[in-house]
Amino acid sequence: MKKAPKYLLAIVAVTAAAFALSQTALNRILSLSTYSSSKESFSFSDFYVRTASHGVARMSEDIAVVDIGDLDRAGIAALLDALSMMQPKAVAIDVFFRYPGQEGDADLSDAVCLTEGMVLPLDATRPDLVSFFYDDVLDARFGAVNLSAGSARDVVRSYRPVFDTENGPLEAVGLAVAEQLRPDLAAQVRQRGAASELIRFDGVEFPIFEADEILSGEPSVAETIRGRGVFVGDLHDLQDVHLTPAEADMPGLLIHAKIAQTILSGKPLRQVPRWLVVLIAALVCALFTWISLLIRDHKWGKASSLLVRGSQFLLMVAFFYIGYSLYIGPGILLDFSLPMMMIGLGALAYDLMYGFYDLFTKVLFKKKK
Amino acid sequence: MKKTLIFLLAALLALPLPAQSRYSVYKTKGTVRVCLKSESAWTAAERNRELQLGDRLQLEAGASVTIFDSSNSLLYPYETPGECTVMEAVRSVRDKAGSRTGAVNAEMKRSIEGHGAAAASYAVLGASFRAQGGAAFTDSLAVSLQGLAGAGAKNPKLALTIVPDGDAAVFKLRNGADIPLYVNILRISNGDPTVCLEFDGKEGSEGILLDAGAELVLDQYPFVVLEGARYLPFGTVRCYDTRSLQRALRRSDKEDALTAGFVY
Numbered sequence: 001m002k003k004a005p006k007y008l009l010a011i012v013a014v015t016a017a018a019f020a021l022s023q024t025a026l027n028r029i030l031s032l033s034t035y036s037s038s039k040e041s042f043s044f045s046d047f048y049v050r051t052a053s054h055g056v057a058r059m060s061e062d063i064a065v066v067d068i069g070d071l072d073r074a075g076i077a078a079l080l081d082a083l084s085m086m087q088p089k090a091v092a093i094d095v096f097f098r099y100p101g102q103e104g105d106a107d108l109s110d111a112v113c114l115t116e117g118m119v120l121p122l123d124a125t126r127p128d129l130v131s132f133f134y135d136d137v138l139d140a141r142f143g144a145v146n147l148s149a150g151s152a153r154d155v156v157r158s159y160r161p162v163f164d165t166e167n168g169p170l171e172a173v174g175l176a177v178a179e180q181l182r183p184d185l186a187a188q189v190r191q192r193g194a195a196s197e198l199i200r201f202d203g204v205e206f207p208i209f210e211a212d213e214i215l216s217g218e219p220s221v222a223e224t225i226r227g228r229g230v231f232v233g234d235l236h237d238l239q240d241v242h243l244t245p246a247e248a249d250m251p252g253l254l255i256h257a258k259i260a261q262t263i264l265s266g267k268p269l270r271q272v273p274r275w276l277v278v279l280i281a282a283l284v285c286a287l288f289t290w291i292s293l294l295i296r297d298h299k300w301g302k303a304s305s306l307l308v309r310g311s312q313f314l315l316m317v318a319f320f321y322i323g324y325s326l327y328i329g330p331g332i333l334l335d336f337s338l339p340m341m342m343i344g345l346g347a348l349a350y351d352l353m354y355g356f357y358d359l360f361t362k363v364l365f366k367k368k369k
Numbered sequence: 370m371k372k373t374l375i376f377l378l379a380a381l382l383a384l385p386l387p388a389q390s391r392y393s394v395y396k397t398k399g400t401v402r403v404c405l406k407s408e409s410a411w412t413a414a415e416r417n418r419e420l421q422l423g424d425r426l427q428l429e430a431g432a433s434v435t436i437f438d439s440s441n442s443l444l445y446p447y448e449t450p451g452e453c454t455v456m457e458a459v460r461s462v463r464d465k466a467g468s469r470t471g472a473v474n475a476e477m478k479r480s481i482e483g484h485g486a487a488a489a490s491y492a493v494l495g496a497s498f499r500a501q502g503g504a505a506f507t508d509s510l511a512v513s514l515q516g517l518a519g520a521g522a523k524n525p526k527l528a529l530t531i532v533p534d535g536d537a538a539v540f541k542l543r544n545g546a547d548i549p550l551y552v553n554i555l556r557i558s559n560g561d562p563t564v565c566l567e568f569d570g571k572e573g574s575e576g577i578l579l580d581a582g583a584e585l586v587l588d589q590y591p592f593v594v595l596e597g598a599r600y601l602p603f604g605t606v607r608c609y610d611t612r613s614l615q616r617a618l619r620r621s622d623k624e625d626a627l628t629a630g631f632v633y
Contacts, residue, residue: 073499076499094495094496095496095497095499096496096497097499098498121494121496124492125492126491145494145495145496146492146493146494147493147495149493151493151608152493152575152609152610153568153612154493233497234497237497238614239498239605239609240494240496240497240609241610241613242493242495242610243610252494252495252496252497253495253497
């Protein structure tokens with residue numbers, strides 16, 4: 001008990017020093033990327049997503065994806081007709097046809113009008129950029145296909161559920177599709193009213209069909225499509241691939257499907273606020289310092305260093321495991337960079353502090369002698 | 370035995386790894402010195418000397434150094450006196466070029482808004498655009514690339530002129546299409562296509578926007594004309610990540626990359 005104030009002082013000092021050192025180190029790491037667009041383009045939390053993406057994924061029961069390949073307008077019209085016969089709940093087409101004057105225009109326009117649960121794309125920043133047939137469509141919904149990225153080089157991690165446009169609020173295309181499948185879950189997103197929500201990129205894969213498979217009308221394909229939300233678009237358009245935490249070139253079509261799936265899972269990802277991350281990091285670092293002090297005072301000789309390093313390693317592993325479990329389970333995203341850094345640099349701060357302390361006491365002791 | 374093994378391992382680790390750098394000294398003016406990352410001695414920066422990103426440059430007042438990037442033939446003229454790393458110099462020049470592109474784009478957008486033409490999309494969209502404005506650009510691009518050895522098929526809508534600028538050159542582009550386009554240039558050398566202009570994620574990261582009928586001299590991107598290389602302009606209705614195209618070009622599905630999606 002006598003040592004408590006001394007311990008407390010040392011713990012506070014080491015934790016504060018580790019925090020200062022970690023801030024410098026993290027800023028240095030973030031500035032190392034030669035041409036990174038911004039600090040937001042890099043997040044340590046992407047590691048969870050990346051790791052989880054390589055894990056086991058289940059097949060979605062709500063969403064399917066159809067690749068139009070290089071079909072012309074008449075072909076896409078035939079594809080939409082074939083899809084309608086399979087009775088999906090919603091069909092989102094992720095392609096703009098801005099100019100008329102090509103073969104198949106009338107067929108395409110008719111097919112879009114006749115497809116039930118159709119969701120058509122809009123650019124929330126330029127609602128005037130529309131496909132040529134939008135004026136003829138009476139019964140379709142519209143959804144924003146804008147991605148949450150400042151530039152084509154930014155990483156897409158989140159989506160904006162609702163956009164304010166000059167024509168009123170416009171839902172993201174993923175939300176518009178989810179609305180038709182599970183209105184209750186879509187309502188929850190609107191109720192939360194968040195400006196942006198995180199996209200879950202791992203855990204679920206989609207059945208992906210080529211246009212030919214739909215056109216052939218295979219009963220097994222029809223069975224899969226029935227009652228689902230179907231995203232129709234081009235999976236091989238190099239202008240429509242984007243950086244995501246899960247992979248470097250993800251087609252926009254799949255990102256919208258992931259957004260819809262995130263909503264339909266009913267488990268939104270939540271980011272732990274920064275202040276809480278700092279608090280957790282400080283507590284973990286304090287715990288490490290306390291363990292180090294206990295080991296040091298037991299005077300286990302050379303084994304002390306080994307024990308300190310061992311406890312440091314175990315704490316780091318435990319922290320990462322907890323962070324990963326929180327992500328996989330309840331969908332809580334805990335940025336592990338600061339706590340990891342503080343545990344790592346806590347040892348350095350500890351060594352520096354006691355190194356200087358020993359040095360000064362030896363010098364003072366000599367002088368007194 | 371143990372000592373011999375440790376010695377061999379240490380000797381192996383000490384062997385310098387042959388690293389071919391994409392950067393080299395193109396020309397200098399005044400006193401410019403280089404210090405290798407691993408050394409402390411400064412030596413004069415000679416033409417064609419290879420540079421690593423971590424090497425240091427030292428420029429006296431009034432001096433300048435132009436760095437050559439062999440990956441895309443671009444030149445980075447740097448003239449700030451003092452010391453810096455090659456990476457800092459390249460980044461500084463690229464940032465300046467990006468700012469200039471950003472300013473030109475802003476001006477171009479104002480012009481496009483002014484005359485109310487069907488505009489390009491400035492936002493990052495997760496969607497495709499299909500066959501706008503008539504013939505697919507894909508066709509002309511694919512034809513040009515397939516017939517590399519033969520007579521060059523020209524893109525009918527985008528006109529590219531290479532304007533000599535001292536011992537380098539700059540691109541001049543004219544958008545003959547009836548809609549604004551984001552433009553870029555493919556360099557085809559020995560059958561290998563490379564995207565010439567890669568845009569950083571700061572100002573001007575969306576690429577170069579060119580209004581319908583507009584002409585632009587890209588003097589913020591000076592380059593060296595590669596002997597035997599062909600330069601092919603291409604345009605898209607939306608901004609995109611040039612690295613995706615570059616990656617696809619490097620992969621084996623080169624033909625897919627060239628025939629996929631680049632339409633206007």
